[in-house]
Amino acid sequence: MICSKCGGYVPENDLRIFNGSVMCANCFEEMCQGKIGKSMDDFFNLPLEKKAGMIFNMSNLDFGNSALTCPKCGTSLKEIETEKRVGCIECFNTFGNAISKILLKEQGSTEYLGRTPAKYDPEAKADIKTDEIKDILDPKVSAAAEEDKGSLTAEDKIEQIKNDFYEGKIADLPDEELKEALAAAVAAEDYILAAKIRDELNNRKEGGNDEVV
Amino acid sequence: MRWYENEGIDSDVVIMTTAVVSRSINGTPFVPKMKKTDFDHVKAEVDSAMKGLPMERLEGGKIDLTKMEQLMRDRVLMTEGAELSENSVIYTDEKSALNVFVNFSEHLTVEARSAGFDLDVADRADKFASMLESKLDISFSEKYGFLNSNLTDTGTGLRIFAMVNIPGICRNERGVEVVSKRCQQYDWKLAAPFKRAGAAGIFFILSDAMLGVSGSGIKENGRQLIREIIDLERKCRLEIAGGNTAMYKDLYARAYGTLKYATVQQPLEILTNLSNIRIYKNYLDNSQDQEDREDLPFEISWKTINMITGEICRECMGDRPRNRALPAANKKRAKTVKEYLKGDD
Numbered sequence: 346m347i348c349s350k351c352g353g354y355v356p357e358n359d360l361r362i363f364n365g366s367v368m369c370a371n372c373f374e375e376m377c378q379g380k381i382g383k384s385m386d387d388f389f390n391l392p393l394e395k396k397a398g399m400i401f402n403m404s405n406l407d408f409g410n411s412a413l414t415c416p417k418c419g420t421s422l423k424e425i426e427t428e429k430r431v432g433c434i435e436c437f438n439t440f441g442n443a444i445s446k447i448l449l450k451e452q453g454s455t456e457y458l459g460r461t462p463a464k465y466d467p468e469a470k471a472d473i474k475t476d477e478i479k480d481i482l483d484p485k486v487s488a489a490a491e492e493d494k495g496s497l498t499a500e501d502k503i504e505q506i507k508n509d510f511y512e513g514k515i516a517d518l519p520d521e522e523l524k525e526a527l528a529a530a531v532a533a534e535d536y537i538l539a540a541k542i543r544d545e546l547n548n549r550k551e552g553g554n555d556e557v558v
Numbered sequence: 559m560r561w562y563e564n565e566g567i568d569s570d571v572v573i574m575t576t577a578v579v580s581r582s583i584n585g586t587p588f589v590p591k592m593k594k595t596d597f598d599h600v601k602a603e604v605d606s607a608m609k610g611l612p613m614e615r616l617e618g619g620k621i622d623l624t625k626m627e628q629l630m631r632d633r634v635l636m637t638e639g640a641e642l643s644e645n646s647v648i649y650t651d652e653k654s655a656l657n658v659f660v661n662f663s664e665h666l667t668v669e670a671r672s673a674g675f676d677l678d679v680a681d682r683a684d685k686f687a688s689m690l691e692s693k694l695d696i697s698f699s700e701k702y703g704f705l706n707s708n709l710t711d712t713g714t715g716l717r718i719f720a721m722v723n724i725p726g727i728c729r730n731e732r733g734v735e736v737v738s739k740r741c742q743q744y745d746w747k748l749a750a751p752f753k754r755a756g757a758a759g760i761f762f763i764l765s766d767a768m769l770g771v772s773g774s775g776i777k778e779n780g781r782q783l784i785r786e787i788i789d790l791e792r793k794c795r796l797e798i799a800g801g802n803t804a805m806y807k808d809l810y811a812r813a814y815g816t817l818k819y820a821t822v823q824q825p826l827e828i829l830t831n832l833s834n835i836r837i838y839k840n841y842l843d844n845s846q847d848q849e850d851r852e853d854l855p856f857e858i859s860w861k862t863i864n865m866i867t868g869e870i871c872r873e874c875m876g877d878r879p880r881n882r883a884l885p886a887a888n889k890k891r892a893k894t895v896k897e898y899l900k901g902d903d
Contacts, residue, residue: 417587418587418588418591419591420590420591425709428590429708429709429710430588430590430707430708430709431588431707431709432587432588432590432591432707433587433588433591434584434585434697434705437699437702437705444709447709448702448709448712448769451709451710452710452713452766452767452768452769452770453745453767453769453770454767454769454770454771455701455702455769455770456769456770457699457700457701457702457703457713457714457769458714458769458770458771458772458775459703459704459713459714459716459768459772459773460714460772460773461698462691462696462698462704463688463689463691463692464691464692464694464695464696465698517559
């Protein structure tokens with residue numbers, strides 16, 4: 346807290362409040378001795394309800410800081426403290442200490458350990474290629490899944506292709522994979538599945554009439 | 559194929575993983591203090607940066623109902639139009655697996671999603687954000703990192719969510735409390751995505767801190783934490799179902815029957831039934847005993863379970879409780895569940 350008379354820092358356990366103003370012990374004593382403002386007699390002469398009201402409303406006191414606003418966007422400290430949101434970058438300069446306290450309270454640290462923006466990081470900038478972004482937009486099957494696929498037995502392959510049929514995924518499979526599945530289905534004498542794969546392969550060809558088997 | 563139509567890894571416990579990266583453009587006030595000209599400026603800047611990418615651009619306030627329904631089904635939006643101002647823009651890819659929100663709570667929010675447990679979403683979102691950073695002037699300070707309007711988003715700007723269904727842990731005394739404390743040790747959080755979600759064992763496990771930890775640190779912490787939770791949940795499920803196989807087999811069959819044939823279904827009822835299915839299905843997947851499979855003439859895949867769970871959670875997160883309780887909504891929901899189950903038949 347800040348003393349309303351001398352502007353000095355007042356520890357919470359040593360503050361004095363008079364007529365809604367926070368004071369340090371020295372200023373309060375001086376005021377009581379008549380050096381500053383009115384004497385304490387004024388306070389003691391107030392009606393009991395008023396005295397009680399002043400004491401119970403201490404939590405609503407305005408300590409001066411909340412009137413501070415950002416010169417660029419007009420956000421006040423009170424808004425930042427209640428909403429945990431700032432209005433512009435300038436707020437970080439204007440309310441630096443208060444924001445540090447909020448960040449410490451909310452995130453447990455104020456130390457930034459992340460990367461710099463790609464614009465200022467030549468290595469990162471060189472790393473980003475349009476093709477890669479297209480890959481991000483169309484993520485391929487993860488490496489682990491690819492490995493699993495490679496180690497499938499003929500029986501598993503047939504089971505997988507059956508599932509793909511039922512789930513409508515068959516359209517996504519490349520021709521090579523379908524041909525492999527067709528061979529596996531014929532070897533396993535699963536002719537119903539083989540016929541389905543053959544039809545799918547035929548449909549992919551122009552006209553859809555060419556026989557594969 | 560949409561992102562949620564993949565089965566995903568560890569999908570018996572993790573329904574989906576999402577990574578969100580927030581960025582703000584330098585020299586423009588943040589969203590709460592923006593004027594029309596500022597919104598237009600941000601839109602123009604982002605449009606030029608996104609030029610040439612195979613993404614659909616949807617202008618807020620101009621999205622037709624069919625598209626809106628699709629966005630909701632794809633979990634891009636939670637509520638119909640409620641969060642869309644005319645100043646906002648959404649870029650979405652073909653599978654709705656990567657979306658860019660412009661002028662929502664921050665200037666730019668890149669969101670990557672995947673079914674099951676897949677922390678690569680963080681790399682995808684971060685890589686995409688890097689691409690935007692190389693083309694735009696992004697707010698950054700060496701002290702605080704990426705500056706955003708929300709002070710909780712200041713720092714790396716990266717947040718990872720995993721939506722999990724942990725009925726096994728929830729049925730153990732103090733199970734949720736233990737998981738919650740474990741999350742705190744990793745600087746992560748356990749949160750219920752909507753009211754009464756905890757009763758059905760649905761939770762978000764989400765990264766909390768953006769300062770004091772790097773992007774890769776957040777990812778690594780998440781990997782360890784979520785792996786621990788998955789293992790614990792599986793153990794709990796096996797213990798619960800193994801302890802009373804006959805009862806959980808019956809609950810499994812009853813739950814499936816209700817989901818398949820009930821004509822009116824409430825969200826919590828559906829989620830509880832799915833939890834019962836999860837517990838016994840995990841047990842069934844690990845059991846070699848033929849007796850455990852007897853009298854169960856149906857199959858339900860993890861993909862279907864997760865698709866239904868995801869859809870019900872989306873509805874609960876977006877809609878008001880009063881709307882969800884309407885008879886028409888209960889009827890429509892029952893029909894939707896049946897449609898999903900048809901896929902497994």
